[in-house]
Amino acid sequence: MSLLSRYLIIAGALTAAFANFIACGAQMYKVSLTGDHDQKEGTSLANSTDPASPEFGLHAPQGWRNLPIRYKSDAKMPAIQLKGLQSAMATWEIAVGRKLFQYGGIHASVTGDSFPDLYSSLRDGINGQYNDERWAKTGKNNMILATTIWNNPGNAYQTIDAADIRYNSEIYFISDALTQKPMDQREIVDMQSLATHELGHLLGLAHIGEDYDSSSIMNPSILIGEGIAMRSLSVGDIKRIQKIYGCQATACDADATARSIMQSRTSFGLTGGPAVEEADPSSEPGH
Numbered sequence: 419m420s421l422l423s424r425y426l427i428i429a430g431a432l433t434a435a436f437a438n439f440i441a442c443g444a445q446m447y448k449v450s451l452t453g454d455h456d457q458k459e460g461t462s463l464a465n466s467t468d469p470a471s472p473e474f475g476l477h478a479p480q481g482w483r484n485l486p487i488r489y490k491s492d493a494k495m496p497a498i499q500l501k502g503l504q505s506a507m508a509t510w511e512i513a514v515g516r517k518l519f520q521y522g523g524i525h526a527s528v529t530g531d532s533f534p535d536l537y538s539s540l541r542d543g544i545n546g547q548y549n550d551e552r553w554a555k556t557g558k559n560n561m562i563l564a565t566t567i568w569n570n571p572g573n574a575y576q577t578i579d580a581a582d583i584r585y586n587s588e589i590y591f592i593s594d595a596l597t598q599k600p601m602d603q604r605e606i607v608d609m610q611s612l613a614t615h616e617l618g619h620l621l622g623l624a625h626i627g628e629d630y631d632s633s634s635i636m637n638p639s640i641l642i643g644e645g646i647a648m649r650s651l652s653v654g655d656i657k658r659i660q661k662i663y664g665c666q667a668t669a670c671d672a673d674a675t676a677r678s679i680m681q682s683r684t685s686f687g688l689t690g691g692p693a694v695e696e697a698d699p700s701s702e703p704g705h
């Protein structure tokens with residue numbers, strides 16, 4: 419069986435696990451994502467929790483003022499983690515059919531630990547992706563996996579002009595959960611899965627309750643552990659991101675786009691190169 423076929427089966431099983439929270443491995447934990455995002459300033463909020471509102475599921479209904487979003491990575495971010503981040507970015511780009519992100523290289527000498535608190539990282543004019551190894555100074559609970567912070571120009575919630583994501587690399591080993599193992603007593607967290615969620619916030623999406631869309635990447639909890647990844651988007655996720663950024667060409671068919679993301683190599687973190695055929699079942703993750 420091809421790697422792709424096996425992963426499709428696994429992805430389906432994980433989606434089911436996500437919906438029902440059935441742990442199929444001893445090393446799998448459900449972690450709350452409540453409190454993983456903050457608006458720096460702002461005098462009002464979008465009506466993100468009312469399903470009848472056009473702003474349902476959105477915190478910044480008009481999204482970024484300028485695209486693509488230029489970003490830099492932490493000076494110490496390992497290549498495997500950066501790859502997970504960029505695969506997550508590619509997933510959101512497929513969802514709208516346009517380029518959303520542009521890599522500006524490494525933020526020289528800067529990591530999350532360079533900043534004394536949570537919001538100061540927003541003041542440097544760089545949209546950064548940072549690892550924090552001294553998480554307490556973010557003011558966030560130790561269990562929180564990552565946090566996205568953004569600035570709303572003019573204190574109006576509708577648009578965003580700057581954002582950072584800070585990853586809790588003190589408590590968690592944030593890497594590729596399909597190929598790596600826990601490290602130094604830190605549980606492994608799949609970077610691509612986590613980044614897909616956090617980038618949803620960065621782009622303007624709010625949390626969506628499991629009762630409303632149980633397969634949304636924006637559910638307020640995530641399963642972590644070795645072999646656990648949730649790298650796809652629900653049809654609802656695609657419709658909500660298209661409310662902000664519109665859609666181009668075939669991306670406008672949200673159902674087809676969701677299937678295409680599920681089936682694409684992007685959803686496995688493989689951003690380039692030929693399709694890989696792999697026959698060794700002993701490497702199958704997840705169970």
Ligand SMILES: [Zn+2]
Nearest residue numbers: 451454455625
């Ligand atoms: Zn969140």
